[in-house]
Structures are given as C-alpha cells and as structure tokens.
Amino acid sequence: MRNLLLISSSRVIGFKYLEVAQDEIKNVLSFVSTVLFIPYALKDYDAYLNTVTQPFTDFGYDIEGIHEHEDPVEAVNKAEAIFIGGGNTFLLLKTLYEKNLLGAIRKRVLENGIPYIGSSAGTNVATCSINTTNDMPIVYPPSFKSLNLVPFNINPHYIESPYKAVHKGETRDQRIAEFLQMEEAGPVLGLREGCMLRVTGDRAVLKGINDAKLFQPGKEPKIIKVNEDLSFLLNN
Amino acid sequence: MRNLLLISSSRVIGFKYLEVAQDEIKNVLSFVSTVLFIPYALKDYDAYLNTVTQPFTDFGYDIEGIHEHEDPVEAVNKAEAIFIGGGNTFLLLKTLYEKNLLGAIRKRVLENGIPYIGSSAGTNVATCSINTTNDMPIVYPPSFKSLNLVPFNINPHYIESPYKAVHKGETRDQRIAEFLQMEEAGPVLGLREGCMLRVTGDRAVLKGINDAKLFQPGKEPKIIKVNEDLSFLLNN
Ligand SMILES: [Ca+2]
Ligand SMILES: [Ca+2]
Numbered sequence: 080m081r082n083l084l085l086i087s088s089s090r091v092i093g094f095k096y097l098e099v100a101q102d103e104i105k106n107v108l109s110f111v112s113t114v115l116f117i118p119y120a121l122k123d124y125d126a127y128l129n130t131v132t133q134p135f136t137d138f139g140y141d142i143e144g145i146h147e148h149e150d151p152v153e154a155v156n157k158a159e160a161i162f163i164g165g166g167n168t169f170l171l172l173k174t175l176y177e178k179n180l181l182g183a184i185r186k187r188v189l190e191n192g193i194p195y196i197g198s199s200a201g202t203n204v205a206t207c208s209i210n211t212t213n214d215m216p217i218v219y220p221p222s223f224k225s226l227n228l229v230p231f232n233i234n235p236h237y238i239e240s241p242y243k244a245v246h247k248g249e250t251r252d253q254r255i256a257e258f259l260q261m262e263e264a265g266p267v268l269g270l271r272e273g274c275m276l277r278v279t280g281d282r283a284v285l286k287g288i289n290d291a292k293l294f295q296p297g298k299e300p301k302i303i304k305v306n307e308d309l310s311f312l313l314n315n
Numbered sequence: 316m317r318n319l320l321l322i323s324s325s326r327v328i329g330f331k332y333l334e335v336a337q338d339e340i341k342n343v344l345s346f347v348s349t350v351l352f353i354p355y356a357l358k359d360y361d362a363y364l365n366t367v368t369q370p371f372t373d374f375g376y377d378i379e380g381i382h383e384h385e386d387p388v389e390a391v392n393k394a395e396a397i398f399i400g401g402g403n404t405f406l407l408l409k410t411l412y413e414k415n416l417l418g419a420i421r422k423r424v425l426e427n428g429i430p431y432i433g434s435s436a437g438t439n440v441a442t443c444s445i446n447t448t449n450d451m452p453i454v455y456p457p458s459f460k461s462l463n464l465v466p467f468n469i470n471p472h473y474i475e476s477p478y479k480a481v482h483k484g485e486t487r488d489q490r491i492a493e494f495l496q497m498e499e500a501g502p503v504l505g506l507r508e509g510c511m512l513r514v515t516g517d518r519a520v521l522k523g524i525n526d527a528k529l530f531q532p533g534k535e536p537k538i539i540k541v542n543e544d545l546s547f548l549l550n551n
Contacts, residue, residue: 090483122496167493169452210453215490216405217446217497223455236484247326247508248449248472257403258453260358272483 081189082107083228083278085205086198087235087270087287089165097134097198099273103286104138107194107277108160113141115158119174120166120200131164155183158193165199165235168212172204173220185226195228199235202270206233211258211267213251229278230265230315232258237269237292252300259296265315267294274305283309317425318343319464319514321441322434323471323506323523325401333370333434335509339522340374343430343513344396349377351394355410356402356436367400391419394429401435401471404448408440409456421462431464435471438506442469447494447503449487465514466501466551468494473505473528488536495532501551503530510541519545 084100084107091099108114114135118127128144135142142162148154155161161184163171175181188195197205203212204225211232240250249257255267268276274287284306285291291303303309320336320343327335344350350371354363364380371378378398384390391397397420399407411417424431433441439448440461447468476486485493491503504512510523520542521527527539539545 088483092481092483170493170497210455211451213451213484215447215449215494216452216459217490217494217500219446219459223452236482238482238484245328246472246474247324247328248474254451254453257406258451261406261453264453 080192080280081228081278082192082194083188083205084194084196084275085202085229085233085270085278086196086275087202087237088272089198091273094273095134096130099288100198100275101134101138103275103277104196107196108138108140111140111160111194113143114160114162114196115145115154116142117145117161117163117175117180117201118166120164120168120171122170127164127166131162135162151178151180152183155180155187158187160194160196161188162196163198163201163204165201167217168200168203168209168214169216169218169220171200172209172223172225173218175204176221181226185228188226188228202233202235205229207231207265210261210264211255229276229283229313231312232265232267233276234267234269237271255294259294264296266312268292268303268309268312269294269300276309278313281310281313283313285309316428316516317464317514318428318430319424319441320430320432320511321438321465321469321506321514322432322511323438323473324508325434327509330509331370332366335524336434336511337370337374339511339513340432343432344374344376347376347396347430349379350396350398350432351381351390352378353381353397353399353411353416353437354402356400356404356407358406363400363402367398371398387414387416388419391416391423394423396430396432397424398432399434399437399440401437403453404436404439404445404450405452405454405456407436408445408459408461409454411440412457417462421464424462424464438469438471441465443467443501446497446500447491465512465519465549467548468501468503469512470503470505473507491530495530500532502532502548504528504539504545504548505530505536512545514549517546517549519549521545
C-alpha cells in the first residue's frame with residue numbers, strides 16, 4: 080500500500096529543519112526503525128547526511144546515507160523507508176538515473192509499500208515529472224520523467240510572487256500557466272512552504288500549517304485547505 | 316563579424332516594450348531594413364508577432380515572423396537580421412531543435428555576420444547552454460546546449476532575491492552558486508533587467524541603465540558597471 084509524505088520544504092520560517100512535518104513523519108514511519116536517506120540533490124553527501132541526522136534522531140529514527148552503501152540499488156531493495164531531501168531537482172534526477180534507482184525505488188514503494196518521504200526536490204521526483212520544479216537546470220538529466228509515485232505534478236515552495244512592482248520576470252502563477260498550456264500537462268499542486276501531501280493507498284490529503292493551490296488545465300486555480308481531501312488527483 | 320545584442324528582458328519597469336534597448340537596437344541594426352522574428356518561446360506566434368511589430372516599426376524596421384515562412388531554415392538563410400524574444404527557454408530551445416535551426420542561425424550569425432538580437436529566453440539560447448535560465452522546464456529539449464554565439468552563460472532578469480524573510484526557496488545567487496559547482500560550469504553573467512550585452516567581433520561591453528553581476532567558479536561575484544569591457548569573457 081502506497082505510503083507517502085510529500086513535503087513542500089524542509090526549512091520553514093520559525094521552525095527547525097523538518098520540524099513542521101514531524102507529526103506526519105512519525106505517522107508515515109510507524110513500525111520503521113531505520114530510514115535510508117538519498118542526498119543526491121546536493122553535492123556534498125556527507126555534509127547533507129549530517130544535516131538530516133539530528134532531526135531524524137530527535138524523532139526517534141536511525142538514518143543512513145545511501146552513499147555509505149557499496150551498492151545503492153541493493154540499499155534501496157533492503158530499505159525500510161526512504162527519504163529524499165531537497166537541493167537541485169535536475170542534479171537529483173540525473174543521479175537517480177545514473178545509479179539506476181528509479182525502477183528500484185518505484186518497486187519498493189509501490190509494490191512493497193515501504194514509506195517514502197520527499198521534501199522539495201525529493202517531492203518533485205516523486206511525481207510524474209520534474210516539469211514543475213523551481214530549480215535551475217544546472218545539469219541535463221536523460222529525461223524529465225520521474226518516479227511517478229503520484230500521477231500529477233507538484234510545485235514545491237509555491238508562492239505568489241510578491242515583488243512584481245520591481246521586477247518583470249514571470250510570477251510563479253505565470254510559470255505554472257505556461258506549463259498548463261503544454262499538451263501533456265495535467266494538474267499541478269502548488270504546495271506552500273509549511274504544507275505537505277499525505278498519501279495512503281488511494282487517499283490523499285493536505286497536511287501542515289499552510290494551504291495549497293491547485294492548478295488545472297482550463298480551470299481557475301483553487302485554494303486547498305489543510306485537511307482537504309485530494310484523492311481525486313490520484314485517479315488522474 | 317559577430318554583431319550581437321543580448322538583452323536581459325524586453326519589459327522593464329517605467330519603459331515601453333524594448334524601449335530601454337532602443338539605442339542599442341538601432342546600433343546593432345545599422346544597414347538592416349527587415350528583421351526576422353522568432354516567436355517560439357511563446358505558444359501564440361501571431362499574438363507575439365503583434366506585440367513586437369509596434370516597437371520595431373517605431374524604431375524604423377520591418378519585421379516578419381519566421382512562422383509566416385514555409386521553410387524556417389530558408390527564412391534564416393535569407394534573413395538580414397534575427398530577433399528572438401523571451402517566454403519559456405525550454406519551449407524555445409526544443410522548437411529550435413525540432414525545426415533544425417541551430418546550425419542555420421549559428422552559420423548566419425557567426426559566418427555571415429548578420430545581427431542577432433536576443434531578449435530573455437532569446438538571450439539564454441544565444442549562450443553556450445540554457446543551464447542558467449530562470450524558466451520552468453515545461454518541456455524536455457533534446458539537449459541544454461544552445462547556439463553558443465558567446466562561450467559562457469547568462470542569467471537574464473538577474474535579481475538579488477528580496478523576499479528571503481518570508482520564503483526559504485533558494486535565492487538567485489544560491490541557484491547560480493549551485494551551477495558553478497558543476498564540472499563544466501564557466502562564467503555566468505547576471506544581467507539585471509534594464510541592462511544588455513553588446514558584442515561586436517571580439518569585443519563585449521555592458522550597456523543599458525543597470526549594472527550586472529559576474530559569477531565565476533571559485534571567485535567572489537563581481538559587480539559590472541554600464542560601459543565596462545567584458546571582452547575577456549569571449550576568450551573562454
Ligand atoms: Ca531547490
Ligand atoms: Ca521566461
């Protein structure tokens with residue numbers, strides 16, 4: 080059974096790293112003792128593992144870095160739970176392809192039902208494609224298709240651009256509207272910092288401390304409140 | 316002889332469309348009567364051609380859309396000058412590849428010396444790669460490599476992110492720093508809205524009404540003033 084937590088961002092103003100998600104993390108990780116951490120979205124894997132060790136220890140879990148294992152695919156095959164953190168989505172997805180991990184993670188999560196936690200870039204790669212990342216395309220991955228643990232797109236760190244008065248670059252809403260014009264585009268869930276999507280089987284619900292905004296081709300954007308049911312997005 | 320004008324953005328607060336660049340446009344287009352406009356960064360080519368016709372008419376030039384020609388490669392081969400406008404960089408580059416235009420434009424600009432004007436996405440594709448675009452990756456191009464009319468990267472719409480206090484997403488400087496960590500990364504010229512790079516042969520100089528910021532691997536970012544010489548970037 081699908082058991083996912085897709086967080087907008089690990090850092091939220093006024094909270095410690097991952098603190099805003101701690102109740103949901105404990106919920107998704109029931110019966111888990113050790114979490115396999117995938118640090119590929121940043122360059123320094125050891126430093127990144129260091130950053131996430133404290134919060135997971137505080138929450139009561141052991142954490143290990145996939146880069147400490149000789150065979151990353153085997154590490155995934157044996158993992159009790161997976162956490163992929165933020166950084167650069169292009170770098171993350173390219174590395175997942177290079178290390179042949181997409182199929183392994185999909186199988187472990189969708190067939191074996193182990194918990195998957197993603198944050199920011201780790202949330203982007205959990206969706207059908209990285210077409211709605213905010214990141215700069217610093218490297219070229221072999222495809223934008225990603226894990227497809229959910230059959231729609233997410234825009235993490237969603238924000239209405241507050242600096243239109245001084246700058247003419249596209250607002251976030253304009254960028255998402257451009258995507259919605261593309262032939263293959265489906266729904267895009269804009270997750271504000273502080274909110275997250277909890278998926279259990281065929282049920283999806285918004286959690287956290289901030290609302291979200293749902294964009295769909297040909298429709299007006301719609302505000303989604305915390306605890307609102309989003310299961311219809313899974314039937315896409 | 317290389318004759319380029321690479322503009323940060325067509326829209327600048329307080330100016331009409333392309334108005335901030337009008338002196339430089341007239342300079343780069345000396346001896347030209349008709350400009351070939353490439354509207355591929357947006358979806359509606361006719362509407363986009365409409366938008367740019369007024370300013371070019373005001374400046375004293377005829378403008379035609381490449382989409383009005385039956386054979387786009389032939390249109391490029393016969394063009395007196397080329398203008399590529401902004402929109403989505405990924406959509407633009409993918410379409411240039413699909414229509415087999417990269418080699419044709421390169422040849423016309425670098426060998427035959429016809430003027431090239433780019434703005435925003437049209438500036439990104441003029442550089443060595445689109446790795447430093449701000450746009451959302453709404454479609455997947457066959458490569459991030461682009462026209463390479465200049466051998467370095469540009470970040471158009473460059474801005475120091477002013478909303479750090481309410482949002483934890485990466486700042487522009489952080490995004491560029493992530494790129495600089497990549498193996499193949501070279502210099503990135505951050506062009507603020509209102510500034511532009513003028514290239515004539517082996518000489519490059521900053522023009523416009525705003526300064527720029529130069530990022531280089533392993534070095535501190537450096538402010539570049541209007542009229543400052545940047546020719547060393549062409550020897551990269
Ligand atoms: Ca990021
Ligand atoms: Ca753009």
